[in-house]
Amino acid sequence: MVRHPDTPVSGRAAVLRRLARWCLAPWPAPPVTLRRGPLRPGVFRSRLRSTRMTSQLGVALGVAFGICFGTGLLSHLIQHPPGWFWWPARPVGLYRFTQGLHVATGLAAIPLLGAKLWSVYPRLFSWPPVRSIAHAAERASLGLLVAAALFLLVSGVLNISRWYAPMPFFFTAGHYWVAWLAVGGLLVHIGVHLPAVRAALTRPTGEPRQDGLNRRALLGGVAAASGLITLSTVGQTIRPLAGLAVLAPRHPDVGPQGLPVNRTAAGAGVRAAALDPAYRLRVTGPDRSVSLDLAALDRLPQYTAELPIACVEGWSATGTWTGVRLGDLVALVGADPRHSSAWVESLQVGGRYRACTVPPEHVRDPLTLIALRLGGEPLHLDHGYPARLIAPNRPGVLQTKWLSRIIVSGTP
Ligand SMILES: Nc1nc2c(c(=O)[nH]1)N[C@H]1C(S)=C(S)[C@@H](COP(=O)(O)O)O[C@H]1N2
Ligand SMILES: [Mo]
Numbered sequence: 001m002v003r004h005p006d007t008p009v010s011g012r013a014a015v016l017r018r019l020a021r022w023c024l025a026p027w028p029a030p031p032v033t034l035r036r037g038p039l040r041p042g043v044f045r046s047r048l049r050s051t052r053m054t055s056q057l058g059v060a061l062g063v064a065f066g067i068c069f070g071t072g073l074l075s076h077l078i079q080h081p082p083g084w085f086w087w088p089a090r091p092v093g094l095y096r097f098t099q100g101l102h103v104a105t106g107l108a109a110i111p112l113l114g115a116k117l118w119s120v121y122p123r124l125f126s127w128p129p130v131r132s133i134a135h136a137a138e139r140a141s142l143g144l145l146v147a148a149a150l151f152l153l154v155s156g157v158l159n160i161s162r163w164y165a166p167m168p169f170f171f172t173a174g175h176y177w178v179a180w181l182a183v184g185g186l187l188v189h190i191g192v193h194l195p196a197v198r199a200a201l202t203r204p205t206g207e208p209r210q211d212g213l214n215r216r217a218l219l220g221g222v223a224a225a226s227g228l229i230t231l232s233t234v235g236q237t238i239r240p241l242a243g244l245a246v247l248a249p250r251h252p253d254v255g256p257q258g259l260p261v262n263r264t265a266a267g268a269g270v271r272a273a274a275l276d277p278a279y280r281l282r283v284t285g286p287d288r289s290v291s292l293d294l295a296a297l298d299r300l301p302q303y304t305a306e307l308p309i310a311c312v313e314g315w316s317a318t319g320t321w322t323g324v325r326l327g328d329l330v331a332l333v334g335a336d337p338r339h340s341s342a343w344v345e346s347l348q349v350g351g352r353y354r355a356c357t358v359p360p361e362h363v364r365d366p367l368t369l370i371a372l373r374l375g376g377e378p379l380h381l382d383h384g385y386p387a388r389l390i391a392p393n394r395p396g397v398l399q400t401k402w403l404s405r406i407i408v409s410g411t412p
Pocket of ligand 1: 259260396402
């Protein structure tokens with residue numbers, strides 16, 4: 001129905017219309033004497049900046065942030081699964097891929113964000129600073145987006161460098177919640193600017209080529225910087241590129257038994273307990289419990305599996321693990337390995353990663369091992385001696401080392 005402008009509208013519609021008009025109403029012009037420094041007209045003279053370039057950078061950044069957010073959310077759900085969430089045990093290296101992608105896209109986004117902020121920062125000094133309530137709200141949400149994006153990239157880099165001193169908060173929680181702020185800000189930003197971006201990307205530029213550094217060269221430089229960062233770090237998870245990984249915090253083949261170590265036995269305070277000849281692995285089922293020393297564990301059927309440690313920090317490395325199937329231990333205490341989950345606990349007394357739950361999909365998978373050996377030798381103390389969990393398609397934080405206890409619960 002088309003309404004004539006003079007048709008009386010309902011009370012609520014009239015209120016909304018008044019509210020919208022009030023939000024969009026222009027604010028009084030600020031005194032001209034305030035127009036100094038960067039607020040002077042014509043101070044930003046670089047002709048490299050254009051809506052088209054900002055749009056191109058924005059699209060690239062939007063794609064990188066989208067991938068980063070999706071893979072990050074997935075990693076969060078795997079580590080803190082709500083009731084509705086289900087994560088399969090296969091393919092073996094899926095998490096290795098998604099988390100490698102998370103860290104790689106985050107790193108590649110750094111030059112993109114830098115270039116994008118450079119391309120728009122003169123607008124920080126646009127005149128008048130705010131034109132209306134709606135404009136003020138849009139600027140505030142943009143400020144939030146920029147702050148959140150910078151926070152995510154900086155905290156992510158600090159985390160993969162394992163430099164926690166500048167972060168007086170728990171990284172995982174901070175990084176996760178700020179990602180939601182960024183997504184909210186990003187959706188508003190896209191909503192506001194989509195028409196302008198569309199127009200800028202479809203309209204032929206028709207602008208004359210400039211001498212020296214032109215826009216294409218600048219975009220090429222930004223792309224090259226992203227590519228270089230990716231090439232010099234992605235070898236931390238893609239083994240054939242390991243030789244190029246000069247900027248990667250970890251190398252997949254450096255560490256005891258040819259595998260990096262995330263937390264050492266000394267760091268976790270488990271040396272004495274792990275080396276104690278009285279060591280026993282206790283397995284508790286709904287009806288029965290067993291206590292196994294290393295010799296008893298060795299007498300059970302042994303299996304070997306090639307499985308990666310895929311750390312949330314973006315590095316990953318494959319090892320050849322040998323040990324007992326978790327499913328066999330579950331059966332040993334009289335539970336059904338097809339329908340049980342297991343709580344796996346470390347000798348480590350404190351610490352966030354001292355225990356984890358193994359859901360039924362992983363308990364029943366024949367590749368899920370309580371590993372006693374790595375590369376044919378007994379586990380190095382730092383890789384979890386005497387026994388550790390290693391399962392397919394799981395984050396490193398859920399591959400508990402130095403096991404002391406397994407509690408099996410049947411699930412209906
Ligand atoms: N008990 C215990 N197990 C743990 C951890 C820990 O801090 N404590 N760290 C985890 C993390 S974050 C990773 S990435 C892997 C690394 O295993 P690795 O040191 O054998 O390479 O161990 C996991 N197992
Ligand atoms: Mo990890």
